[in-house]
Amino acid sequence: MSLPVVIDTSPDPERPDPNRREIPIASFVRRMGPTRTGALLLLLATALAIVWANVAHDSYETFWDTHLVLGLGDLTLDFTLHALVNDALMALFFFTLGLEVRRELTIGELTSWSRAVVPVVAGLCGLVVPALLYVLVARGSGWESAWGVVISTDTAFLVGALALIGPRAGGRLRVFLLALAVVDDIGALTIIALFYTEQFDPVPLLVAAAGMVGIWFTRHLPSGRAPIYTTLAIIVWLAFLASGVHPSLAGIAVALLVPVYRPSRQDVEHALALARTFRQSPTTEYARAAANSLRESISINERLQSAYAPYVSFVILPLFALANAGVQVSMEGLAAAAVSPVTWGVVVGLVVGKLIGVLGSTALVRALGIGELGPGLTRGRLAGGAALCGVGFTLSLFIVDLAIDDEAVANQARMGILLASAIAFGLATLIFRLTEHAHPAEEVGHVLQRPVTARDHVYGPMDAPMTLVEYGDFQCGFCLKTSGAIQEVVRELGGELRYVWRHAPLLRYHPNAIAAAEASEAAARQGKFFEFERSLFADQLHQQPRDMLRRAEELGLDVDRFEADLVSPGVAGRVRDDMLDAEAMEITAVPTIFINGRRHTGPHDARSLIEALRRARDTDDVSTARPEADAARS
Incomplete structure (x- = not known):
């Protein structure tokens, strides 16, 4: 018998049904995939922000400075549109980050020390080395304290870029980089809370703590949890806002309390039994019961990730880029950026710092024999992934607003972020192309990559x-x-x-x-x-x-x-x-x-x-x- 070729007779999701009508946007997302589409929208929003800020700067500033007042009676909240995006909508972004962090720590890549040690060390070094290089380059500028701008890798761009330019069969590299990005996110969020919080008032945080305790115990309620989660999350966000801690951090604080687990046998069996009952007696009552049982068998963490991910990728992050990436490009501005230690500190920190921090620490840990690096994580792929970590966008732009209050200097920092991200993307593309072509084609798939060990x-x-x-x-x-x-x-x-x-x-x-x-x-x-x-x-x-x-x-x-x-x-x-x-x-x-x-x-x-x-x-x-x-x- 020769090696079997499996023929798929089921509908192919990649091959559209000719009898099915599909709107153009849905067709585009299906072909590109949500990851690539989200990265593309982020890039387009960035380009639009730059064009808008330079063609009609006054209207750009006026639009984002528009005030929006929300309130009831004497209780009011006054936001500019820019603050609404950065303080409120970005809380949802941080919430999804927190859900991912919680999942990885509970049932994902970071549960086993031997599996987690390499991305953890790489993620920590990817925070420290860029910050040190930034301070070294920017010393004497008066803005050394803005080192937080270079610490974070943009996870959305990282995953999207990897899908576009990464190697074939790069699943293990993707898992490694995602685990690293989780460590990166934890570090960046901690640094924001510790170093970029002004006018701190601890009293409202007592209210936030009470709200988070309520969120923790809500999981034990038999039903009606969603409205309670939502109400308590809003209270926690308002308490963070009143305390002086950036309110978007309330998102991750709440997310870390949301339960995550793998489906239990009892839940799955119960859902199957209700589905069979509905098949025998297709009534509205049985349909609702079966649907609720199926939904409840999946942890609320994963349900929320699935529900919010499209809004974060397709709406919130592009809006954030549109509101924050409006860099004014003029001859005077370019000339100032060309000699600005802040601009070059950002570029060197993100491009060189991430590459050295991630790749160097990985090589060191590998040489010491600590932890596990699976087959397929070649030096070339690790180098390309390390270079891609230099794409710092969302959190980097976010920290610019927190760390730099001089608009001219902030503009120079934003130029540095955009330049560094472009260089990091180009460098990663070059590394992947060179190393993948250099790898012997006849070896791929013909030689067993992981030797037989006692773990088999x-x-x-x-x-x-x-x-x-x-x-x-x-x-x-x-x-x-x-x-x-x-x-x-x-x-x-x-x-x-x-x-x-x-x-x-x-x-x-x-x-x-x-x-x-x-x-x-x-x-x-x-x-x-x-x-x-x-x-x-x-x-x-x-x-x-x-x-x-x-x-x-x-x-x-x-x-x-x-x-x-x-x-x-x-x-x-x-x-x-x-x-x-x-x-x-x-x-x-x-x-x-x-x-x-x-x-x-x-x-x-x-x-x-x-x-x-x-x-x-x-x-x-x-x-x-x-x-x-x-x-x-x-």
Whole structure:
């Protein structure tokens, strides 16, 4: 049997239905993707702000200085439109940042120290080194205190730019940079609170603290939580405003209290039961109950991220750019910026500081052997990602308003931010192009990038002369057939073979594949991975949550521990690691087999696999040390 080619017969979301009418904007967003579209809108808003500020500067200033009064009776709030964007709308931006931070700290990349140490160190050095370089360049200007302008990477631009210019199969680089960006955001927000707060009044913060305590306990209410969350969040925001702490920081304070968790089996089963009831009796009451149950099975953190993300990307951030990026470009202004230590401090801090801080610290941590860096994170990709971290926009412009009260100097700082972001983008593009072309094309996908270690699921002795690594999917029919052939191979070769399973679930075709993979990992924590694997292949049609628990009970596992492990971040992270490895090697069909570190392209029947394994052993075509050497070189 030759390597299978999986044919998708389901509707392709990338291929529009010819009978479906779609408005042009929706079609554009679908083709570009929300990440790229958001970055493009941010760029267009920046360009529009610059043009507006230079063609009609008076109208630009007048528009954003327009006052808006909100109030009831004697209680009024008087905002300019500029302040409304920076103080109120940006609170929603910080709220979404806080939700992401909370998720990563609870169930994401930053839950495991070994996985988090490298991006944490890189993120911290990416804060410190740019600030030091800025102070060094800007010393004597009187604006050394504005070092906070260069500390932050713009996450929206970072992700959008990576989608535009980043390497193919760059999933692991994206995960690394997002984890780094979370650390960057935490540091930047802390610095804003500690160093750029004026006229501090601690009394209103007592009200804010009471509101946040209320938010914490609201999670225990059986229903009606949304109005209470909203009311308390507004009270916290008003208290921050009255205290002198920038009110947008109320967004992250509230977000860190919003609960996040992975869906529990009971919630999923309850939602499925209500959906079946609705199918049998399609009434409005059952429809509402099923919809509510489905919604409640997902944590409010993830529901809010999903709800607010489009507004933040497509409305709030472009509005912020329009209100803050209006740099006046004149010969006098350019001449002043060209010799301004503030401008060059910003440029050097963002471009050079981020590159040295992120790449240097990553190289140091890597050399010391601290933490984990997965395959695919080559020096070239890390260098390109580090250069891209120099795109400092949203928070950099935000801090300019807080740190510099001289409009001429603030204008010079904004010029520095725009110039630094353009240079960082161009430098990252150049690095990615050069390093990706320099990487041997024949190695991608043909050599096992991550060597076999004790962390893998290994059947057979670790020092066996023959190794077969399979990337597979428990719901794949081809993997089922191959599993029978591999059992024959194991029986014939015995102690001469080590067989390794790694996960490569094809989500577009097998919706339960990740759940099955995570269940097998939960079983592995009790030493029953291969037993659970065989039970999954024995009955591919029954892989619902209750089926996983039934299998665990039949295999004699501690069901309570198994159920707890099913929703643990460690189990999810373990499956995601294998998936990122598969993506890095451009594995798009399963099963994909590597024999002694080289991709096997022949038939998958037992006799062919045995011959290929013996040929690899006898000729020493690719020794088991070869993948380790390749991984070390990358």
